[in-house]
Amino acid sequence: MSRYNAYFILDCSESMTGKPIEIALKAIKIIVSKLKAHLCSIPVHLSLIAFGNKAQQLWPLSTLESFRIPDFSLNGTACLGEALGLLEKCIEKEIKIDPSQQISPWQKPIVFIFSNGYPTGSWQLEALSAKLEVNKIFAFAVGPNPDLSTMSFIADSLLTLDTVDIESRLEPLFEPITAGPTVSGVDTVQFSAFAPAGVKAETFFILDIWAHKPNQLKKVIELAKQLSRKAFVGSKGPALVDMGTILAVSVDLPEFYVKDPVDVILWIGEPSNASFSILAPTNISPGKHNGKAIITINGITILKLIFQIKVGEDTLPTNDYLPVQEERAKTAFASYASQDRKEVLSRVQGMCKANQNLDVFLDVLSLRSGQNWEKQTSLQILSRDVFYLFWSRSAAASKMVEREWRLALENRGLEYIDPVPIESPDIAPPPIELSNLHFHDYYLAYIKGGETLSVARK
Secondary structure, eight states, X not given: OOOEEEEXXXXXXXGGTTHHHHHHHHHHHHHHHHHHHHTTTSOEEEEEEEESSSEEEEEEEEEGGGOOOOOOOOOSOBOHHHHHHHHHHHHHHHTOOSTTSOOOTTTSOXXXXXXXXXXXXXXXXXXXXXXXXXXXXXXXXXXXSOOHHHHHHHOSEEEEEOSSOOHHHXXXXXXXXXXXXXXXXXXXXXXXXXXXXXXXXXXXXEEEEEEEOGGGHHHHHHHHHHTTOOOEEEEEEEEEEETTOEEEEEEEOTTSEESSOEEEEEOSSSOEEEEEEEEEOTTOOSEEEEEEEEEEETTEEEEEEEEEEEESSOOOOTTOOOOEEEEOOSEEEEEOOGGGHHHHHHHHHHHHXXXXXXXXXXXXXXXXXXXXXXXXXXXXXXXXXEEEEEESHHHHHOHHHHHHHHHHHHHHOGGGEEEEESSOTTTSOXXXXXXXXXXXXXXXXXHTTOOOOOOOOO
């Protein structure tokens, strides 16, 4: 049975003396009481991590009924980065019980952070890393004059608490807090392909790729009929997509001519489609031909639809479906230049949100102290499902990045490498060996004002 996991992270530095720690402790007690009332039918497990001069887990992840706040003392400065690192270790130990299994969206914990926002040492990378492992972070800026810039960087939702009478201030939060893995503004999206059951040589046809919620499929079929599409449908997914996200859809049908192989969909919660005009050439052979539609967010592939187009005189019965298969990577290697680390971590966070079963190897997050760096990265490159090459001028100049993509190319081939452009290929041209890959960022092209989204056929 699924359970609700939550971690409290409490700033116990000397700067929390007085009202700040009093407010934080009262807020924790109120949240525990509200969780007990709102989630009475669901197992709830809670943990408490404290940080001052050092971070320590004061209470291991255990049942809500057994949870209590042990005695502690305020000391030193706020080592927030160490606390976030400890959070990841606790999640690995207490939730990811089986290393071979990915945790479910429901199991991903909610995190409540209480601080006045004055950490010492490095913490930004630890914050970005921790966000990959959790469902949502609620930050509470406590006491007078908290540093809101620090807290807002960490949090998905931020609330200031500067009074001991805080129950009314917390009340509006309990709907999203108790909503499990569903986050406001994020939709579960499926993708459906519509195409003729059969086509003839020397004719054009339309391929539609629709994005829609699972319960909107009937509506999509009706919309396709209104567009006079004599089409058949196959549907795959889902992926988690934020409202307002631009989805780039590119089509690869090697033996056909696709006039404009890339289109975009702006996801606003309602069914929307990308359409492609495709020519079956004169010399195309009869029979079934495989194609794929690649869906990307901000340059990163989240899903591939594999479909078939039948060429010939006959067509399929009208109640048949277009054969569609889903191809989604489960493991990935991220190759990037250190100068781009913050941008890469941000993009990987979005990638893992869309595909919550994806395990991405990032050296800064995945390698332990003392491990043989070169041996470990080589093993990972050779064993992953996809090689994400985050490309920029810094990556082009990096010997480390060159070593990684050459190893991937020589051992796994061109199809294994999936470019993720951070900068336009106009200013960061790809290596000659990888020039047949698509280094275009269709998202950037779209937001810059409708540049022509077309690519040369290979």
